[in-house]
Amino acid sequence: MVRSRAQLALSTRLMNVGLAALCRGGWLDRAESVLVDAIRLGLPPDVVAYNTLLAAHCRVAGLDAGLAVVHRMREAGVRPDAVTYNSLITVADRSGLTVRALDLFDEMLRSGVAPDSWSYNALMHCLFRSGHPEHAYRVFADMAEKGVAPCATTYNTLLDGLFKAGHATNAYRMFRYLERAGLPVGIVTYNTIINGLCKSGKVGYARMVLKELGRTEHAPNAVTYTTVMKCCFRYGRFEQGLETFLSLLEGGYISDAFPYTTVISALVKKGRMQEANTYCELMIQSGSTFDNACYNTLIHLRCQEGKLDDAFELLNMMEEGGLESDEYTFSILVNGLCKMGQIEAAEKQVWSMEMMGMQSNVVAYNCFIDALCKSHEVDAAIKVLHSMKLKDNFTYTSLVHGLCKVGRYHMASKFLRICLHEGNNVLASAKRAVISGLRSAGFKNDLRKVRSALYIARLLRS
Incomplete structure (x- = not known):
């Protein structure tokens, strides 16, 4: 029975939906089987089907696997399109293969496939990431010359690239230009500019942009506030960091324990133990799921207070909850025990650490060696040094x-x-x-x- 064009088109669309579902689920073998069966039944896959498979193969096995799919496409008489090349350029970027990404873009042009905004975005990101900002700017200029309209991602890529290239002032000016020109400025753009300003040490500008964001239709999220808060603590603006945390708390933007651990760690470093304990209680009352970072923060607080029994009780709770001690946990415990003069107990923690294959934990070993030397046990310290990998x-x-x-x-x-x-x-x-x-x-x-x-x-x- 001969199928009509409408039936074939419907069957192809249904097959593409099925392929996409299988690829998202990680069942690449089944997706390949569906493709083979479709060809046998006289239902040739279209470019969408091949692009779906190509993206999945790139995610799982990398660029070469994606190129193998392109080869099959051409053998089947299916011409690669912009989506095909965008997937290949993106995976080349993620793999750090800048030259391959540029070659793929050139091949795209030679094949008569017109790049879209995503093609230029992927190439610019690749060039910024590989340390060639001047070439990325040329790509953006070429994009404008070709009449390809930039999207929000284009501007976000440029802003991020400018910051990473050390041009914080130019990035800030560009952000202001976007606002004046009425171009797309969403929450991702705000987060990009705030993060860039924070990493560049421009805390005042970052806080100013955060306040401006509060007056727009875009609600700040946890990423926004946490970025500014960490920046304030890093650059010694402690009270401003606490103020930002309280804004985060009052706005209901805290969805996990990470902001709590950040502010508790900062308070501990300042020696403000009473306040740190207050925020610990708030974190516990919030009902957030505790991960290693939470437990490590609490254990560190107890060690700094000299409450080693409480620290080890937290360690037991952590392990009973199915979490394992990491290098940071051991570093905290060894340091805490050494400060209290409990050298033998610290040595047991070092042994446990070694049994778990953490011989590269330089911080824990350094704490132990320092304690041994202060106790005039230098021969024991020399033995520890010889056992260290790093x-x-x-x-x-x-x-x-x-x-x-x-x-x-x-x-x-x-x-x-x-x-x-x-x-x-x-x-x-x-x-x-x-x-x-x-x-x-x-x-x-x-x-x-x-x-x-x-x-x-x-x-x-x-």
């Missing part, structure tokens, strides 16, 4: 200081030279302690070696 400046600084305090200047000079040879460094006070100790002890040969190592290290860094 070491940094603080690792060697603690050990060198510790060795100097017990008068072992020869060993201190040895570890200082090892540190410099590995490309690390120590604090100036540790260097002075080693040089002064070697000089007073009469170790002239070691003193010469240390000065030579310091000179070579300065040359390599310059």
Whole structure:
């Protein structure tokens, strides 16, 4: 029986809906089977069907898998369109393949496929991401010359790219131009400009834009407020950060525990424990689901207060809730135990950490080594250092200081030279302690070696 064109069109649309559902569900094999069955039944897939499969293959297996689908398209006599190339350019961008993205855009033009705004957006994002802002600006200019109308995503990409390229002032001017020209400025645009201003250290401008947003039809969301709040805390504008949090709370924009953990951490750093506890109670009363970050924040607070029993009770609650300790958890506990002089308990936490395969947790090891050195257990500290997979400046600084305090200047000079040879460094006070100790002890040969190592290290860094 010969099908009419209307029947074929309906069947193709239904098949495309089915393919899209299978691809969204991650059932690529079934989607491929549907395509094969359709061809056998005399229902040739159209460009929409192939684009659906292409996008799914790109998500799962990357660019080469997507190009394989394009090859099949051409064999079937289906011509790739703008959507096809947009998917390929996007996955090339995500994979950091800037040259491939540019080649695909050129191929698109040579094939006679007209780029749309999404094509230009993907290419601009790729160029900004790879550190070529000047080329991204040219793409935008080319877009205007070709008469392709920019969309909101285009301007958001430009704003984000300008900030990342260090042109915060130009991004801010462009934002004001968008407002004056009546161009699309939605919540994503506001979040982009606020985030960019915050990361550029322009906290006052960010707060001004936030206030302006409150007077528009676009309601600020949790992302907006949290971005400004974190920025205020980072740049020492503590009271403004708390004010922003209260606005977030009063506006009903808090949907999870993250804003609470941010403000509690900031209060703990300031030593304002009573207020931190108040916000802890608010977080618990909010009924938010606790994740590792929440528990870590609460454990850190208890450790700072010296309430180690409460900290370990929280740890038990965390594990009973199906969560596992992460590197930050161990760092907090080891640091808290060391500050209270409980070296043996801290050592047990280090062992537990190692048993869980976290030998790269430099912060926890550094806290432990520092505590051992302050207790004059430098030999034990040296053993810990040798067991570490990664070491940094603080690792060697603690050990060198510790060795100097017990008068072992020869060993201190040895570890200082090892540190410099590995490309690390120590604090100036540790260097002075080693040089002064070697000089007073009469170790002239070691003193010469240390000065030579310091000179070579300065040359390599310059």
